[in-house]
Amino acid sequence: MSKGKYILVEGGDGSGKSTQIKLLEDYLGKKKIPFVITREPGGTEICDIYRDIVLTRRKEELSHQAELFTYLAARSQVIFHVVKPALERGEWVISDRGYPSTVAYQGHGMGISKSLINELNEFSVTFKDEEILPDLVFIIDVPVEVGLAKATEHGADRQESRGIEFHKRVINGYRQIISHDKKVIPVPYIEDGIMKM
Numbered sequence: 001m002s003k004g005k006y007i008l009v010e011g012g013d014g015s016g017k018s019t020q021i022k023l024l025e026d027y028l029g030k031k032k033i034p035f036v037i038t039r040e041p042g043g044t045e046i047c048d049i050y051r052d053i054v055l056t057r058r059k060e061e062l063s064h065q066a067e068l069f070t071y072l073a074a075r076s077q078v079i080f081h082v083v084k085p086a087l088e089r090g091e092w093v094i095s096d097r098g099y100p101s102t103v104a105y106q107g108h109g110m111g112i113s114k115s116l117i118n119e120l121n122e123f124s125v126t127f128k129d130e131e132i133l134p135d136l137v138f139i140i141d142v143p144v145e146v147g148l149a150k151a152t153e154h155g156a157d158r159q160e161s162r163g164i165e166f167h168k169r170v171i172n173g174y175r176q177i178i179s180h181d182k183k184v185i186p187v188p189y190i191e192d193g194i195m196k197m
Contacts, residue, residue: 004034004087006132008098011140011187012171013160014151017096020140020187024094036086039096041074043082050074055157068106068117075099076124079132087132098134099125100177100184105159108173109166134183139174142189 007024009017021037028035041051054062054070062070075098086093099121107114125132144167151160178186 002090004089004091004093005136006083006087006093006095006134008095008100008134008137009140010097010100010104010137010174012104012142012144012147012167012174014147014149015140015142015189016150017140020138021094021096028092028094033092034090035092035094036082037094037096038078038082040078040098040101041071043078043095047074047078050077055159057158057161064106064110064112067110068102068112068120071102071106072120072124075102075121079125080127084127084132095134098137100137100139100174100181103177104170104173108176109162109170137181137184138187139178139184140187140189141171141174141178144168144171146189 009020009024011017025035025037040047041054042048050070050073054067054074078095083093083095102117102121103114106112107117122131144164148160148164148167178184
C-alpha cells in the first residue's frame, strides 16, 4: 500500500479555506481516493480544547509564548493521532491550516522569531525520527479587508479581533512563505469568489 498525501489549505481569516476544502473533498470522493479532513487547531478531543483556549476571547489574555506553545501542542497531537495514522493507511489528509499559519500569525503577526518557530515546529511534528510534513500547501491570497469582513460577519473570535494591522502582517507573512517554499501553491483571490484549486 502506498503512503497517502498530506495537503494543507491555508490563508488569512475569511479567505475561503472551507469552500476550497469542500471542493477537494468532492474531487477526492469522485476519484474514489480515501481521505480524512482535519483542522488546526482541532481534530481530536484534546485538540478541540486547545482550539477553545486560543480562539475564545477571555478576560485573561494568553501570552505570546503560551499561544505559540498551545498551537504547537495541538499540531503535535493531531498529527500523531490523525494525520500520521491516516497517511500510513494510504489515505490522503486535507487539513484546514498547519505550520504556515504559525509562521504567519505568531511569527509575522506577533513578531516571534521565525527561526524559533521553525525549530519548535520541527520538534512538534517528529515522531521516532520521522518528521511529518505536508506534500503540498495551498495558500489562498485574499485582501485583508475582504477576508476580515467575511470572517467577522457572525462575530469575531480572538484571532479575528486583533485589528487590521495585525492581519496585514499575517498576509505579508503568507506572501513571504509563497515566495520561499516550493511546496506552496498560491491561490489568487478573484472579485466574485475564490479560484478553484
